Amino acid sequence: MVGTSERLPELMYNLKLHNGKTLLFETSEKVFIPTGTTTLLLDSVREQIGSRGSILDIGCGIGVVGIALAAYGLATSLSASDISHEAVVLTEHNAVSNGCEVTARHSNLFEAWLDTAFDYIVDDVSGVAEGIAAVSGWFKNTSCESGYDGSLLTKNVIRQSHKHLRSGGRLFFPVISLSNETEIIAEARRCFEKVSLLKQKAWPLPDDLKPHLALLDRMRNEGVISYEEKFGTHIWTTSIYMAHN
Amino acid sequence: MQSLTQEQVIMIVARQFDDPGVTIDADSSMDNVADWDSLVHLGILVSLDVELEGRAAAVKKLAACRSVKEIVSCLAEHQLLTQ
Ligand SMILES: C[S@@+](CC[C@H](N)C(=O)[O-])C[C@H]1O[C@@H](n2cnc3c(N)ncnc32)[C@H](O)[C@@H]1O
Numbered sequence: 001m002v003g004t005s006e007r008l009p010e011l012m013y014n015l016k017l018h019n020g021k022t023l024l025f026e027t028s029e030k031v032f033i034p035t036g037t038t039t040l041l042l043d044s045v046r047e048q049i050g051s052r053g054s055i056l057d058i059g060c061g062i063g064v065v066g067i068a069l070a071a072y073g074l075a076t077s078l079s080a081s082d083i084s085h086e087a088v089v090l091t092e093h094n095a096v097s098n099g100c101e102v103t104a105r106h107s108n109l110f111e112a113w114l115d116t117a118f119d120y121i122v123d124d125v126s127g128v129a130e131g132i133a134a135v136s137g138w139f140k141n142t143s144c145e146s147g148y149d150g151s152l153l154t155k156n157v158i159r160q161s162h163k164h165l166r167s168g169g170r171l172f173f174p175v176i177s178l179s180n181e182t183e184i185i186a187e188a189r190r191c192f193e194k195v196s197l198l199k200q201k202a203w204p205l206p207d208d209l210k211p212h213l214a215l216l217d218r219m220r221n222e223g224v225i226s227y228e229e230k231f232g233t234h235i236w237t238t239s240i241y242m243a244h245n
Numbered sequence: 246m247q248s249l250t251q252e253q254v255i256m257i258v259a260r261q262f263d264d265p266g267v268t269i270d271a272d273s274s275m276d277n278v279a280d281w282d283s284l285v286h287l288g289i290l291v292s293l294d295v296e297l298e299g300r301a302a303a304v305k306k307l308a309a310c311r312s313v314k315e316i317v318s319c320l321a322e323h324q325l326l327t328q
Contacts, residue, residue, distance in 0.1 A: 202291040
């Protein structure tokens with residue numbers, strides 16, 4: 001476990017909540033820096049959770065989604081895990097500094113939650129096609145062993161989620177169009193009776209990826225990823241899904 | 246949808262702002278709505294295109310529109326607005 005002294009305190013991420021509160025998160029160069037997908041996922045889950053319940057934030061990074069849901073008063077208990085030790089340490093730290101309680105564990109997917117079930121699982125494990133992730137700048141110090149088409153980890157979470165969901169529980173997950181959305185949704189439909197799209201947002205291709213259009217084009221032609229050329233730019237999307245029985 | 250009304254355009258623009266404090270009306274523009282940045286703008290264009298079943302992307306001038314008024318008149322010029 002990485003000690004507190006090894007953290008780099010100068011990087012902060014701040015999040016304005018809909019209730020006017022602002023949460024401050026410490027981050028570092030060793031972990032994933034929250035993106036628009038983070039806030040889209042948070043907003044989608046916040047709008048869907050009708051009653052408070054136990055929440056697992058899996059692939060929590062620095063803990064933004066889970067801690068914010070707790071700050072909205074939606075968590076009877078908050079658990080969070082990530083394959084990155086640094087992320088887990090920062091999640092613990094950020095929970096304390098934002099006045100919320102968390103059980104944070106280092107874990108490869110559900111390994112540290114074998115006998116535990118939750119009302120809500122919010123998945124955000126890395127889900128971009130590996131070749132694209134490698135050149136994207138999003139995953140500089142973050143594990144993204146999501147396979148050639150980017151669907152591997154998300155499909156694993158979907159497959160294992162039913163064992164970790166209480167009756168009536170819900171799984172939330174983002175799907176990045178720079179991964180195999182069709183495969184992921186097919187897996188979700190195999191494992192759950194109901195799968196619905198909650199929100200979708202379009203993004204322009206980041207500068208880091210522009211020199212790699214040949215790779216993107218090839219993967220799009222293979223049917224592995226999708227993006228569109230429109231309005232003078234290349235547009236990819238994040239879609240937030242909810243699955244339950 | 247074959248075309249949109251001005252009210253529908255305003256609703257589409259408003260939907261792009263996560264902040265309920267932001268109000269959009271016929272006079273809203275990138276100059277008087279602080280949160281209307283390039284990302285929000287792209288979201289507006291994509292949503293218009295979805296609502297208009299792919300016809301908005303063919304309107305080259307639309308990407309340069311900076312206000313509700315400009316969007317509305319640009320759609321009108323291309324027969325994509327219901328008066
Ligand atoms: C896209 S980031 C999202 C982080 C955070 N939810 C956020 O929005 O800032 C994906 C996270 O999944 C974690 N991750 C990658 N592979 C994992 C695995 N096998 N098990 C658990 N977490 C994993 C990464 O370390 C990273 O923190």
